[in-house]
Structures are given as structure tokens and as C-alpha cells.
Amino acid sequence: MSVYLVKLVELISINIESDQSFLHIKLTTEKDVELLWKIDDFTAENLKALTVFGEHHKYRLSYYSSWDSTKNQYISYLTRTFLDQSEKIYFACSEAYVKGLKAIKTDEVNSQILLPSIATSLSIEPEKKKHKKSLQSFAWVSLVFMSVLTIVLVANSLLSMAETNENSKELKKNKTQEIEIPIASLKGKTDSFQKTSIPEQESALPLVELSENVNFSIQEGNVALTFDDGPSKFTKEITDILKEHDVGGTFFFIGKNVEKHHDSIQYVKFNGYSIGSHSMHHHNFTNLSVEQQEYELLHTNKLIENITQEKITLFRPPYGSKNEITIELMDKTNTKMVLWNADTEDWKSQNANEIVNYVVNSKTSGSIILLHESQAVIEALPRIIEHLKNQGLHIVSLN
Structure with missing residues (x-):
């Protein structure tokens, strides 16, 4: 035949x-x-x-x-x-x-x-x-x-x-x-x-609910991989790696990139990963007025929500910069600010081995790890995940 x-x-x-x-x-x-x-x-x-x-x-x-x-x-x-x-x-x-x-x-x-x-x-x-x-x-x-x-x-x-x-x-x-x-x-x-079964390999991803308005870390025994500056040409491949290893992940998207890569946002959403805002133009929020900060947050949220059909409740300020205006904006919009306590500085080295070495030599339990969408991160990610799993940690998405 x-x-x-x-x-x-x-x-x-x-x-x-x-x-x-x-x-x-x-x-x-x-x-x-x-x-x-x-x-x-x-x-x-x-x-x-x-x-x-x-x-x-x-x-x-x-x-x-x-x-x-x-x-x-x-x-x-x-x-x-x-x-x-x-x-x-x-x-x-x-x-x-x-x-x-x-x-x-x-x-x-x-x-x-x-x-x-x-x-x-x-x-x-x-x-x-x-x-x-x-x-x-x-x-x-x-x-x-x-x-x-x-x-x-x-x-x-x-x-x-x-x-x-x-x-x-x-x-x-x-x-x-x-x-x-x-x-x-x-x-x-x-x-x-008559019944629709859910395959075992497509079970719900591990998720941690954030309780504070400003968050630097999560509960011990968990670790969060977060990816800034997308959506980009790397978004889908990062998503595929996370999915292949059945682990969580959280993406912080810049508004000016949304229109060019809206299909990547759909891809992240439909694969069950968390999405947050990273502002419209990646400006330092401490240099912006009240109105400018509101625009940077709310306009980006609207662009993403038009694609995902879900409210955006996570925000990461560019460079981690914030002031009282930013904190008040979080309260006003019922948004959780997600910072980090483990910075790989991957944007400096653009070297997969250096990124992996940073994670291996860091305290990772309870950490929010900062990464950026890049080819170096794609190359490093499988090894990072393997190391974190060997530590017995739950690699979670944030919400």
C-alpha cells in the first residue's frame, strides 16, 4: 500500500x-x-x-x-x-x-x-x-x-x-x-x-497569583522566567521551548511592537502563557508626567487586549524605574507591577553561556528572573530550564 x-x-x-x-x-x-x-x-x-x-x-x-x-x-x-x-x-x-x-x-x-x-x-x-x-x-x-x-x-x-x-x-x-x-x-x-478529553501533555501550566502591588519575588520553591521587549521574531520560538518543557513563562510586550507581531501575541495567549505590558515606547517612567505615564500604560494595554480579548493586569516599567506617580497608577488601574530579583544582564553579553552561568550561580528559589527576547536567550533557555528543574523548582507563570 x-x-x-x-x-x-x-x-x-x-x-x-x-x-x-x-x-x-x-x-x-x-x-x-x-x-x-x-x-x-x-x-x-x-x-x-x-x-x-x-x-x-x-x-x-x-x-x-x-x-x-x-x-x-x-x-x-x-x-x-x-x-x-x-x-x-x-x-x-x-x-x-x-x-x-x-x-x-x-x-x-x-x-x-x-x-x-x-x-x-x-x-x-x-x-x-x-x-x-x-x-x-x-x-x-x-x-x-x-x-x-x-x-x-x-x-x-x-x-x-x-x-x-x-x-x-x-x-x-x-x-x-x-x-x-x-x-x-x-x-x-x-x-x-460524546466527551472531549484533554490530553495529559496539555495540562494547565503552573501559575502563581501575585498578592502585592509591587513584586520583586515570589514564594520559595517557585521561580518565574520573564521575557521583556517583545513581541519579536523570537517570541514564538521562546514559547515553543517553554511548551516543550511544560513550564510557565511571562511575557512583557512593548506597545510599538504589537502591530508588527500581533500573531506572536496570539500565539503566546493561545498556548496559555501570561502577558503583561512593558509600556508603549520603553521610556523611563521617572521622567514622564502623570498623563504620559497613563498613556504609556493604558494605550499599550488596549493594543494587547484587542488581540487577546483579556484584561492586562501585569506591568513592568522599563529599566525598573518608577516613582509615586507610577505606584498610584498601579492602584488606580488595579495593575500588579512585576520587577525582579535576578537580572541576567543578557542584553549586555548576548552570550548564551554567560546567561546560563548567571542562573546556575544565583539563588533561584523564589526568584523572578529577568530575560529579554533574543537568539542568545533561545539558545540558553533549554539549559536554564533543565537546571531549574534539577533544583526541584516549579517554573511558573505570573498572574
Whole structure:
């Protein structure tokens, strides 16, 4: 049995009927293959709201998925492209959709999933290309009435139904290919799909609630990794490292960077990490008036909240500089100021080994560790996490 090496999944259209929904997608492998994917209405509606099909944009589905423990739902994303521009758009999806992505990615095959007539009709005989159109029509119409939840690959060369049945024995001898990818629907009424399970590896991240208006440290036995000056081109990779090691993290974003990297903010949020403000322009707050400080804080909060749809309650003043005006602003806006008691000074060295050495030689229990988004931090982070875990510490997000 041949296996297709799926590289890209292009979303061509979304069809939502009264009792069923389908995605029409194209797999780019050694040659393009189109298929229909029957999915749940919840995922289909969410995708429909984000897409406008036409000559200007193309959409590519990502194999990425994660569990948002705060909203109790799965998250995936699609990439919208136009010329040389691309944008990642996140959406809520079902467990069935996540399983479908995995099936497509791994080319899982299960001949018991297809109805016999459909499975037989998918046999491929290259020399009989003249029957392609008639059988493609059959495959599309038949899928509408299928009670079995499947994806059917529409190959380039297909036999008609009558000739397929007559030559089924001969086709078996010739070891003709049959290709299918099973998909389980969230709306299926069998017991096995009535409940949505949360995978163990996607459990809630460790979190510490801050109790003070101004915070330099946290409870002993815990340690917080914090990342300043994003969002940036490094944000997603830092997030991936934290997620890979199943540890917490807190990001402090600068307002002027938000528009350029708003997809990175979505990525951090949907992976469950904490987000705070680091001001609009990274000015020293002790040199600013009341009005200027309010603008630096509140305008940045608004930009981030428009993306995350959640209130920003954490703030880190640039350079750690603050005055009475800043403290009063924290009280007025019910915001927690997050400072630090472990400064790696990574921005000076830009050297992964020096960053790691600082952490290794510091008292880390109860620490809030200051880091900045950079390539050096990306290189140092796995070793830092390994060291902190070896110390028996909980690496937490802040809230």
C-alpha cells in the first residue's frame, strides 16, 4: 500500500449545509490531490468567519493544535497568503478536527472506515483517464450521504463504478492503490466521541497569583522566567521551548511592537502563557508626567487586549524605574507591577553561556528572573530550564 507524503494542506472552500459541513482541501504531495473532509459545524463555522475565498488570498491549514485550558477548547491556525505576504489566524476547533489533522499528517489508513462502494471506487488505474470526471462526481455526491465519517481522496485517474465492480478481482491482482484518511467527528453520537478529553501533555501550566502591588519575588520553591521587549521574531520560538518543557513563562510586550507581531501575541495567549505590558515606547517612567505615564500604560494595554480579548493586569516599567506617580497608577488601574530579583544582564553579553552561568550561580528559589527576547536567550533557555528543574523548582507563570 502506497503512502502519500503530505506537505501542505490548502483550504479551497467551506461547505456548510443544514445537517453537515465539509472542507474542500488540496494536499500537495508528489502531485496535488483534492479531497473532501467532513467536519463538525463548530469548526466549520469558525473557519467560515475567518475566510473570504477569491483570487486575492489563499489559505493553508496548519497541523499545529493546542489545548486552551482557560477556555476549555482546542486551538489551531491557518495561514492566509497574498503575494509575498502571510498572516497566521488562530481559531477554536473541535477534538475531531485535531484528530483529523493528525491523521492527515501521519497518513493513517484504515480500510474499515470507508463504505465498500466508495473504497472500491477509489482504486486507481492510470490508463483509464477518460472516466475521471464521472467518478469524481460520484465521489462528491456519495459523500453527502455518508454516515461513516471519512475523508475521501479524489485521485487524478479513476474508474467508473460499473467498470470498477466488473474488474475488482483483476484490480486486486494488480495491487491498485486505495488511499483514505479517517476523521472522527465531534458531533458523532457514539459513546467514544460524546466527551472531549484533554490530553495529559496539555495540562494547565503552573501559575502563581501575585498578592502585592509591587513584586520583586515570589514564594520559595517557585521561580518565574520573564521575557521583556517583545513581541519579536523570537517570541514564538521562546514559547515553543517553554511548551516543550511544560513550564510557565511571562511575557512583557512593548506597545510599538504589537502591530508588527500581533500573531506572536496570539500565539503566546493561545498556548496559555501570561502577558503583561512593558509600556508603549520603553521610556523611563521617572521622567514622564502623570498623563504620559497613563498613556504609556493604558494605550499599550488596549493594543494587547484587542488581540487577546483579556484584561492586562501585569506591568513592568522599563529599566525598573518608577516613582509615586507610577505606584498610584498601579492602584488606580488595579495593575500588579512585576520587577525582579535576578537580572541576567543578557542584553549586555548576548552570550548564551554567560546567561546560563548567571542562573546556575544565583539563588533561584523564589526568584523572578529577568530575560529579554533574543537568539542568545533561545539558545540558553533549554539549559536554564533543565537546571531549574534539577533544583526541584516549579517554573511558573505570573498572574
